[in-house]
Amino acid sequence: MAAAAALLGLTATAAALPASVAQAEPAVSAPGTVIADWARLTGEVVDPEGKSNSSETSIWHAVVSAGMYNAVVGIEGRYEPYRWNERGPRSASSVAAAATAAHDVLLHHFPKAKPRLESAYAASLAEVPDGAAEEAGVEFGRRAAAHMVTLRKDDGFGLQVPFTASPSVGVWRPTPPAQQPFTSSWLGRLRPMLIERPDRFRPAAPPSLTSARYAADLHEVKAVGGKTSTVRTPEQTETARFFTTVDLQGALADRAERHGLDLVDTARLFAAVNTVQVDAAIAAWDAKLHYGSWRPVTAIREAADDGNPLTEADPAWEPFLVTPSHPDYLSGHTTTAGALVRTLMTLSDHPSLDLRIASAMLKKTRHYQVPGHYTSDVEGARMWGGIHTRTANEAGTMTGERVAAWALARNFRPLTA
Structure with missing residues (x-):
């Protein structure tokens, strides 16, 4: 698994600023751009060389x-804030608040990126007229950032979580060619963001x-899924490569626009x-640790020892893709895919998925209209990459859908009054 590559910074439309502020603004980028811009920058700051595990990123x-969400809805309203009860002045610039929240969170965790963050922050604030609205937005954005830093303090990120199962028949062990230990096992014990x-x-x-x-x-x-498979079609081969790493943040920016x-x-x-993606990954890694x-x-190489007369060993078998260094059941990719589809369909009034997503490896974009086509x-x-069984994949999709349904029934809801 590789981290998402450079993320697209596309524009969204329709301002949500108070009328008094909107009238004073010059003709600049649409307000939603600030969210996509800082999402793109987050990927570049967190993983500048594209080597981190995508779940970590x-x-x-x-x-x-x-x-950023708390900074915006705390001023604009419309939806429940995320585990926060603070409200900012309605006259404040929510664009300035969003940029400040993103800047401060990243600066706290990645202080070495300060020059780049300061440059991006100045560019964001340049989109907002100087004055009281900007100042109020900056102040509220700082409060939103400080709250997020406090919420995630001591959440278990990066802690040592040993995989203690003995390497017996049926139990995971490091896989070729790298023979690396269990990657990011701590993810299965990370404090969730939405689920209990x-x-x-x-x-x-x-x-x-x-x-x-x-x-x-x-x-x-x-x-x-074999490296030299003669039954895998060219289309299946391309799909296996396409989904090694996809640009989710760019897809969200495109969808917003x-x-x-x-x-x-x-x-x-x-x-x-x-x-929701994070909690789906946590659920997947919890299952990996448990099973x-x-x-x-x-x-396949050790099938002679599994006690099943219907299997046959092939000691020289190799998968088409390099096997990630964690257990088969269940698939992290399909768990987050199931969560993504359920989340988009829950948030949207559109009957189709309408997801355009790009592959970092292939530099190609696919457009999915039917939810089941994406998860399939x-x-x-x-x-087809030879790294997961059908059961691990299907269980992952269903688990991600369940996580998303539970989480969205309790979070990011419209305000009732």
């Missing part, structure tokens, strides 16, 4: 976007090693998607 996107606890979304156990379902899973991934979202709804879109099932490359492609990609 998603945490910072969630924290920054939640801070990840184990309430933990799916049932994967099929037993001696079951027909397990054998079918292994046969399938062995056939279509094309759907004509104003500043408030753009802030909500980014905050809801990014926080600790071996990857296809290990299972992500599920297929991990199987």
Whole structure:
């Protein structure tokens, strides 16, 4: 897994500023641009070389976007703030507040990026007329940032979480070629952003090693996911490569622009998607730690020891994609994909998914209208890449959908009064 590449900074439309402020502004970028711009910068600051685990990078996107969301809705209203009860003056600039919140959160956690952050911050504030509205927005944005920093203090990020299961038959162990230990195991114990606890979304156990379902899973991934597979189609090969890393923040910016979202709804879109994505990843890693099932490359090479007469070992088998260094069940990619689709459909009034998303590896963009087509492609990609079984993929999608449904029923809701 690689981190998301450079994120697109696209514009959103329709201002949400008070009339007195909007009339004083010169003709500048639409207010929603500030959210996309700081999302792009977050990716560049957090992972400038594109080497971090994408789940780790998603945490910072969630924290920054939640801070911007609180800064915006605390002034503009319309939606419930994220775990905060503060309100800013209605005359304050919500653009200045959003930029300040993002700047302060990033500066707190990444002080070495100060020159770049200061330059971007100055550019954001240049879009706002000098005066009382800007000053009030800056002050409120600082309060929103400080609140987010406090909320995530001692949340378990990066702590040592050992994988203690012995490397017996069916249990995960480091995979070739790097033979690395369990990557980011702490993610399964990270304090969630929306859900109460990840184990309430933990799916049932994967099929037993001696079951027909397990054998079918292994046969399938062995056939279509091998490095030299003759049954995987060119389209399936491209899809496996397409979903190694996708530009989610750019897709959100594109969606905000094309759907004509104003500043408030753009802030909500980014905050809801990014926080739900984090909790979906936490749920996936919780299951990985709990079940600790071996990857296809290990299972296929050591099938002679699994006790299942329906499987056959191939000690030389290699997957098409390099296997990430954590257990098979359940798939992190499909868990976050299920969460993404459910979140977008919940927030949108459109009957179709309408998601345009780009692959960092292939430099291509796909446009998905049907929700099931997106999740099906992500599920297929991990199987055609030879790194996950069908069961791990499907369980991931369903788990992500459950996480999103629960979280959005309790967060980012419209104000009732």
